[in-house]
Amino acid sequence: MITxxxxxxxxxxxxxxxxxxxxxxxPRKHRRAWDEVPRWQIYTPLGIYLVFTxxxxxxxxxxxxxxxxxxxxxxxxxxxxxxxxxxxxxSFGTYFQNSVLVGVATLVMTTVVALAxxxxxxxxxxxxxxxxxxxxLCSQFVPGALLLVPLFQIFAELQMxxxxxxxxxxxxxxxxxxxxxxxxxxxxxxxxxLEEAAWVDGCNRxxxxxxxxxxxxxxxxxxxxxxxxxxSWNHFLFALMFLSNQxxxxxxxxxxxxxxxxxxxxxxxxxGGIIAAVPVVIVFAFIQKWLITGFSxxxxxx
Amino acid sequence: MAQAAAVAKPPAPPxxxxxxxxxxxxxxxxxAPAALLMLGFIAYPVISVFYYSLQHYNPTKPWxxxxxxxxxxxxxFTEDPLFWDTLVFxxxxxxVEVSLQLLFGLALALIVNQTxxxxxxxxxxxFSPWAVSGVLTSAIWVLLYNSQTGITRYLxxxxxxxxxxxxxxxxxxxxxxxxxxxxxxxxxxxxxxxLADLQSVSKDLYEAAEVDGASRVxxxxxxxxxxxxxxxxxxxxxxAVWEFNNxxxxxxxxxxxxxxxTTTLPLYIANTSVDAHNFGYASALxxxxxxxxxxxxxxxxxxxxxxxxxx
Numbered sequence: 001m002i003t004x005x006x007x008x009x010x011x012x013x014x015x016x017x018x019x020x021x022x023x024x025x026x027p028r029k030h031r032r033a034w035d036e037v038p039r040w041q042i043y044t045p046l047g048i049y050l051v052f053t054x055x056x057x058x059x060x061x062x063x064x065x066x067x068x069x070x071x072x073x074x075x076x077x078x079x080x081x082x083x084x085x086x087x088x089x090x091s092f093g094t095y096f097q098n099s100v101l102v103g104v105a106t107l108v109m110t111t112v113v114a115l116a117x118x119x120x121x122x123x124x125x126x127x128x129x130x131x132x133x134x135x136x137l138c139s140q141f142v143p144g145a146l147l148l149v150p151l152f153q154i155f156a157e158l159q160m161x162x163x164x165x166x167x168x169x170x171x172x173x174x175x176x177x178x179x180x181x182x183x184x185x186x187x188x189x190x191x192x193x194l195e196e197a198a199w200v201d202g203c204n205r206x207x208x209x210x211x212x213x214x215x216x217x218x219x220x221x222x223x224x225x226x227x228x229x230x231x232s233w234n235h236f237l238f239a240l241m242f243l244s245n246q247x248x249x250x251x252x253x254x255x256x257x258x259x260x261x262x263x264x265x266x267x268x269x270x271x272g273g274i275i276a277a278v279p280v281v282i283v284f285a286f287i288q289k290w291l292i293t294g295f296s297x298x299x300x301x302x
Numbered sequence: 303m304a305q306a307a308a309v310a311k312p313p314a315p316p317x318x319x320x321x322x323x324x325x326x327x328x329x330x331x332x333x334a335p336a337a338l339l340m341l342g343f344i345a346y347p348v349i350s351v352f353y354y355s356l357q358h359y360n361p362t363k364p365w366x367x368x369x370x371x372x373x374x375x376x377x378x379f380t381e382d383p384l385f386w387d388t389l390v391f392x393x394x395x396x397x398v399e400v401s402l403q404l405l406f407g408l409a410l411a412l413i414v415n416q417t418x419x420x421x422x423x424x425x426x427x428x429f430s431p432w433a434v435s436g437v438l439t440s441a442i443w444v445l446l447y448n449s450q451t452g453i454t455r456y457l458x459x460x461x462x463x464x465x466x467x468x469x470x471x472x473x474x475x476x477x478x479x480x481x482x483x484x485x486x487x488x489x490x491x492x493x494x495x496x497l498a499d500l501q502s503v504s505k506d507l508y509e510a511a512e513v514d515g516a517s518r519v520x521x522x523x524x525x526x527x528x529x530x531x532x533x534x535x536x537x538x539x540x541x542a543v544w545e546f547n548n549x550x551x552x553x554x555x556x557x558x559x560x561x562x563x564t565t566t567l568p569l570y571i572a573n574t575s576v577d578a579h580n581f582g583y584a585s586a587l588x589x590x591x592x593x594x595x596x597x598x599x600x601x602x603x604x605x606x607x608x609x610x611x612x613x
């Protein structure tokens with residue numbers, strides 16, 4: 001009886017901190033001494049960090065929801081007039097549509113192009129492979145912001161200034177290198193023998209890829225696609241430079257307009273900020289569980 | 303021809319070698335879209351930046367345009383005090399920002415790598431600022447730093463700072479204020495990358511160390527840290543390059559001000575090209591920035607012995 005009880009409670013009871021240095025006296029399956037950091041050493045720093053993380057979020061909610069002129073620290077009574085104003089008068093409705101278009105198009109283009117290239121890098125040996133990989137790495141050092149002038153000229157030449165296509169292209173290109181490296185690492189993690197088995201069963205390379213590899217790649221593709229979406233959603237300079245028509249602008253540019261106005265309308269700024277954050281927050285809530293695994297599978301080491 | 307080949311193939315018995323050695327052009331076809339896009343929109347612009355750096359090129363002063371030799375570079379290094387100021391500020395910004403992010407990010411990753419109640423929620427919350435953009439970060443911190451209604455006012459009531467001063471418009475506080483704002487969304491980036499790598503440390507190592515009586519500090523120094531080395535080196539480098547290049551946050555948070563106090567070299571370049579239309583000079587500055595980045599990266603990788611004997 002007693003031993004049974006002891007066994008049952010053992011995993012739950014918080015460990016005395018001294019046990020960390022004691023060698024285990026008997027095999028304990030569920031208690032790993034190295035994992036037994038005293039609770040306060042976790043919750044105290046985490047709590048402090050949480051305050052630092054969340055206060056800014058609270059502040060923007062506060063300004064977005066409380067009445068203009070109010071100085072209360074609680075947004076009550078709640079008002080949505082800032083949102084209405086930003087959405088209608090500051091054309092955030094239009095910006096939102098444009099941003100969605102840019103984000104989704106960048107996501108699709110990046111994923112498709114990077115998937116093709118990533119497959120080649122993962123499964124073939126070809127002459128320029130090393131050079132190409134090197135170019136991918138080097139491109140990480142090329143600051144998009146510093147290439148604005150030549151990019152502007154290229155898009156002017158292509159008659160794409162003032163069309164969302166220019167922003168989509170530019171965002172895609174700057175997402176590609178990292179996406180391709182990530183995807184090729186994901187593909188390397190899928191055993192080649194699976195594909196070969198499918199060929200034996202009569203699939204050609206493409207069907208084998210579609211039927212066997214693609215389903216296994218889903219978490220990786222979701223991670224890569226989300227990053228592409230989030231980056232293009234957040235990024236601001238390309239849209240600012242390549243789009244001069246107000247009705248073509250994206251959300252970050254709209255936010256910047258609110259920020260750089262002579263007298264900053266704090267309520268509008270906060271409401272605009274929340275509109276900008278919502279899709280990103282949704283995407284991240286959705287990919288949360290793939291985020292860490294996605295990174296560890298695809299990250300630095302191939 | 304192609305059809306005949308396709309017809310001839312299926313009856314062939316399953317020969318592994320044949321299948322994997324098939325089309326020699328396929329990999330080139332597959333990387334072609336990516337390669338073309340990158341050639342057109344990265345490689346070509348880079349080359350044209352190098353080209354323009356040797357030109358006087360300013361659409362508002364067409365009479366001066368033409369070949370300039372190294373005039374632009376000479377001007378930057380000998381006559382333009384702003385160039386040196388922005389260079390010094392860039393270095394200060396990158397070093398302080400990245401080392402703080404690394405320090406806090408490592409600590410945060412070690413904490414959320416433990417098992418504790420509410421871990422999933424805790425992780426989601428502390429990582430959330432990472433998703434937030436530069437402009438949105440600026441918007442949030444402009445609200446917080448606002449002299450009349452921001453958190454600075456409440457802090458002033460508690461005796462921290464003065465009432466009615468905005469930390470973003472005061473030359474003595476603007477640097478720390480910008481650093482804190484950028485830390486807010488930069489620390490989670492490091493934490494996520496380091497956490498991802500932490501998960502691949504074999505638990506057996508710790509159990510063995512435990513049996514040998516190693517303290518937690520020693521376990522950290524001798525197991526965790528060596529394992530994380532490559533990930534730390536690489537993420538630090540990527541982050542440093544990114545912090546150097548990125549202009550979103552400072553452009554919208556401080557606009558480089560007050561009095562040029564927070565103008566990084568890339569921000570200065572953006573202003574020179576976009577506002578002043580001095581494309582030739584901006585291109586020369588861009589070239590200098592490239593060379594500096596490349597040089598620092600190589601030195602950094604050499605010094606840190608990336609991928610060296612640690613594995």
